[in-house]
Amino acid sequence: MSQSMQTLSHDRRQLLKASALAAAGSLVTGGSLPVVQADQAVDDLPTGEGMSWNKAPCRFCGTGCHVQVGVEDGRVVAVAGDKAADVNKGLLCVKGYHVGGILYGKDRLTEPLLRQEDGSLKPIEWDEAIKIIAKRIFDSPETFAFYGSGQWTIPEGYAAQKFMKGGLSNNHIDPNARLCMASAVTGFLGTYGVDEPAGCYQDLDECDVLITWGNNPAEMHPVLFSRVTDRRSRGENVRIIDIGTRRTRTTDAANDYLEMDSHGDVPIALGIMHLLIENGTYDKSFVEKHCNFRAHPESGKTLFGEAISEDEFRKRIAEYTPERVSELSGLSVEQIRMLGDLFGDDDVKITSLWCMGMNQHTMGTAINTLVHGVHLLSGHFGKPGDSPTSLTGQPSACGTVREVGTLAHALPGGRIVANPEHRQQCEGFWNIPEGRINATPGYHTVKMFDQFTIPTDEGGDITTMFVQVTNPGQTLPNLNKLFNDKKNLADKFLIVSDVYPTPTTELADLILPAAMWVEKNGIYGNSERRTQQWFKMVDPPGDARDDTWMTIAIAHKLFEMGHEGMKDKDGEFIFAVKDESGEEVPIWEFDRYYDTNVDKHLFEEYRQFTTMKHKNLAPYDEYVKARGLRWPVVEQEDGSWRETKFRFSGFDDPFVAEGEEFDFYHSSTKDGRAQIWFHDYEPPPEMPDDEYPMWLCTGRVLEHWHTGSMTRRLAPLNRAMPTGYVEMNMEDAKAANIRQGEKVIVESRRGSCELPVWIDGRGRPPRGTIFVPFFDETKLINNVTLDEHCPISKQPDYKKCAARVKKLSEAES
Numbered sequence: 001m002s003q004s005m006q007t008l009s010h011d012r013r014q015l016l017k018a019s020a021l022a023a024a025g026s027l028v029t030g031g032s033l034p035v036v037q038a039d040q041a042v043d044d045l046p047t048g049e050g051m052s053w054n055k056a057p058c059r060f061c062g063t064g065c066h067v068q069v070g071v072e073d074g075r076v077v078a079v080a081g082d083k084a085a086d087v088n089k090g091l092l093c094v095k096g097y098h099v100g101g102i103l104y105g106k107d108r109l110t111e112p113l114l115r116q117e118d119g120s121l122k123p124i125e126w127d128e129a130i131k132i133i134a135k136r137i138f139d140s141p142e143t144f145a146f147y148g149s150g151q152w153t154i155p156e157g158y159a160a161q162k163f164m165k166g167g168l169s170n171n172h173i174d175p176n177a178r179l180c181m182a183s184a185v186t187g188f189l190g191t192y193g194v195d196e197p198a199g200c201y202q203d204l205d206e207c208d209v210l211i212t213w214g215n216n217p218a219e220m221h222p223v224l225f226s227r228v229t230d231r232r233s234r235g236e237n238v239r240i241i242d243i244g245t246r247r248t249r250t251t252d253a254a255n256d257y258l259e260m261d262s263h264g265d266v267p268i269a270l271g272i273m274h275l276l277i278e279n280g281t282y283d284k285s286f287v288e289k290h291c292n293f294r295a296h297p298e299s300g301k302t303l304f305g306e307a308i309s310e311d312e313f314r315k316r317i318a319e320y321t322p323e324r325v326s327e328l329s330g331l332s333v334e335q336i337r338m339l340g341d342l343f344g345d346d347d348v349k350i351t352s353l354w355c356m357g358m359n360q361h362t363m364g365t366a367i368n369t370l371v372h373g374v375h376l377l378s379g380h381f382g383k384p385g386d387s388p389t390s391l392t393g394q395p396s397a398c399g400t401v402r403e404v405g406t407l408a409h410a411l412p413g414g415r416i417v418a419n420p421e422h423r424q425q426c427e428g429f430w431n432i433p434e435g436r437i438n439a440t441p442g443y444h445t446v447k448m449f450d451q452f453t454i455p456t457d458e459g460g461d462i463t464t465m466f467v468q469v470t471n472p473g474q475t476l477p478n479l480n481k482l483f484n485d486k487k488n489l490a491d492k493f494l495i496v497s498d499v500y501p502t503p504t505t506e507l508a509d510l511i512l513p514a515a516m517w518v519e520k521n522g523i524y525g526n527s528e529r530r531t532q533q534w535f536k537m538v539d540p541p542g543d544a545r546d547d548t549w550m551t552i553a554i555a556h557k558l559f560e561m562g563h564e565g566m567k568d569k570d571g572e573f574i575f576a577v578k579d580e581s582g583e584e585v586p587i588w589e590f591d592r593y594y595d596t597n598v599d600k601h602l603f604e605e606y607r608q609f610t611t612m613k614h615k616n617l618a619p620y621d622e623y624v625k626a627r628g629l630r631w632p633v634v635e636q637e638d639g640s641w642r643e644t645k646f647r648f649s650g651f652d653d654p655f656v657a658e659g660e661e662f663d664f665y666h667s668s669t670k671d672g673r674a675q676i677w678f679h680d681y682e683p684p685p686e687m688p689d690d691e692y693p694m695w696l697c698t699g700r701v702l703e704h705w706h707t708g709s710m711t712r713r714l715a716p717l718n719r720a721m722p723t724g725y726v727e728m729n730m731e732d733a734k735a736a737n738i739r740q741g742e743k744v745i746v747e748s749r750r751g752s753c754e755l756p757v758w759i760d761g762r763g764r765p766p767r768g769t770i771f772v773p774f775f776d777e778t779k780l781i782n783n784v785t786l787d788e789h790c791p792i793s794k795q796p797d798y799k800k801c802a803a804r805v806k807k808l809s810e811a812e813s
């Protein structure tokens with residue numbers, strides 16, 4: 001294992017600054033670069049002849065840090081943390097400081113490539129590529145699927161959404177965010193009747209206790225985590241309680257580490273609620289005024305469940321005694337009582353934080369609603385620092401997926417295809433004939449790829465798939481079943497738009513070179529409901545083009561071919577944009593695409609959808625001025641626009657009725673109340689046994705962003721974390737006679753992966769558990785994971801399956 005992997009400091013500020021220094025010799029062009037330290041102000045950015053700076057959100061995680069991007073001679077030559085940004089106040093993490101370099105990897109895709117019969121790739125013109133796609137869709141629109149991303153910008157996702165649901169009457173559109181935060185969505189919907197967190201990042205500045213539930217923000221959301229550790233370095237007393245299945249860098253900073261068994265979070269949350277009731281320390285007044293109780297009906301699991309009485313809730317929760325919870329979760333009775341006492345204390349402010357640990361879970365919806373329930377029952381809700389808050393991994397999982405609704409069942413602004421009124425409203429906004437939007441939800445991600453990799457004559461009814469801005473050939477679970485089988489299916493056609501070659505482009509029949517980040521205009525929405533805009537600053541390389549343009553160009557080709565769905569009620573093109581004189585701008589021709597600001601047109605159209613669920617957005621130009629604004633953003637009497645930090649709380653939310661302290665105004669029970677759920681514990685879908693005796697958990701690392709397709713092209717980051725690995729406990733390694741760094745085979749009933757071993761390294765799993773990150777495209781751990789998923793959110797469980805570790809010599813023999 002590389003020295004750098006072992007010695008990186010976990011002190012956030014030091015790491016962040018060290019990152020900036022590292023960037024000095026590495027970033028972007030290979031020449032000397034002006035790199036700005038985190039503690040330098042935005043207004044002392046270096047200037048020079050021909051040098052310009054402009055703002056953009058970081059390309060990577062859902063934190064949504066703002067960077068200042070320095071451009072000279074048409075190239076990004078420097079990046080600095082943006083001190084004017086409330087999210088990061090000038091700080092960036094090691095990835096953020098290197099973000100400019102992702103544009104300049106040597107193997108950028110620069111021309112459309114069509115797979116030939118012998119497997120080779122032949123460059124073709126864009127016109128031909130667009131014609132090929134349009135013809136396949138025209139011939140069989142119902143067997144076409146669009147697979148998108150939480151990295152889609154809001155206009156990209158909105159264009160894809162309108163193309164599919166408003167144009168093709170086809171709901172087979174789903175994003176990779178299904179794999180990382182779908183359970184958070186169903187958790188919010190089931191609890192509050194509307195999606196996305198009530199609080200914001202200010203909670204991290206004001207909490208007394210931070211509880212991380214299966215979450216490692218020290219590596220995955222480092223700038224956010226530094227808000228808490230910085231408070232400590234200023235002498236504030238913030239207690240961090242890390243509930244996890246392995247020790248991580250977050251554990252290193254925690255006061256308490258509570259090591260749970262896999263799936264143990266569900267009984268822990270139930271146990272806390274049990275103690276709040278048993279001890280009489282729940283917030284009686286808050287619950288009486290603002291909450292109902294809920295559970296699944298006997299007939300099966302549903303998103304909104306059925307009402308149960310408080311007495312029934314008490315009866316069911318009585319089963320989850322500390323002793324029983326200890327057996328199910330692996331925590332001691334004392335640890336469970338400590339958590340119960342903590343939530344029973346009115347004098348502390350508690351923020352719960354989670355991300356994929358709770359979401360990638362076969363009980364994902366259940367554990368999300370239970371943690372909300374713990375906060376509601378205890379009254380630790382709705383005050384700054386006292387809040388349940390989920391984070392997203394991708395920069396626009398909230399903005400593009402959850403708000404624009406690029407999910408198979410959704411429509412923009414919190415609407416769903418199954419609701420006739422919602423369909424009618426969307427048809428009105430889009431000026432398309434009534435009845436065009438299909439009422440049946442499309443395939444969710446796992447089902448979509450299953451249908452794509454099943455032969456057509458065996459019922460696999462997805463024949464053409466367009467993948468934009470994501471890498472499912474690396475991220476889907478159980479890859480042998482859901483992706484790799486595609487290579488044997490000659491009649492299936494995979495179109496992939498991306499910036500670099502990936503495991504997904506390896507099986508693509510048509511590869512489209514995409515513009516990325518500041519090579520195009522964009523808008524993201526981060527984890528705290530903050531909508532962030534940026535402008536194109538440099539040209540993409542070669543013939544790479546914007547993803548929004550690709551969607552519009554395909555739509556226009558279909559329009560020319562006479563596809564009725566590409567026309568609105570007046571016979572006009574559904575993406576028509578007029579100039580000031582009323583002339584249509586031919587935005588489907590790429591050399592005319594930037595004659596107008598297409599992002600602005602699409603955003604202003606989309607903005608109309610956002611008021612129904614009180615996710616109101618300001619006009620585009622307000623976002624040009626700001627470092628993002630948190631919705632709902634409401635116009636004031638003086639014409640200014642005010643953002644909202646704390647939803648449902650009378651002191652801040654403009655939609656809470658005058659004089660009310662709280663109002664859950666989208667309550668599923670239509671009585672202004674939130675729902676406290678009961679769920680019985682259910683065992684994981686697969687447990688270790690004699691044949692596969694280890695728990696396998698997968699996840700991410702600090703240096704690489706998700707599948708590493710961008711960060712692996714950055715030499716400093718790749719040197720710091722050069723290879724995928726399997727973390728093992730020392731005792732497990734000794735028992736199997738496995739040495740540090742030795743290559744082993746990790747295998748499950750579904751597949752295998754060869755990896756070097758890291759014993760008690762950065763992460764320290766307990767005996768019987770191994771951890772493998774998924775960033776390394778040469779070591780595809782998702783050949784091993786399973787595709788079992790939450791029955792409500794359909795999000796797969798990447799955090800636990802049964803596996804074994806074999807020495808290479810054993811595997812070979």
Ligand code: SF4
Pocket residue numbers: 058059060061062063064065088091092093094095096097220221222223224
């Ligand atoms: S990767 Fe995330 S935490 Fe790091 S700079 Fe970018 S947005 Fe901020």
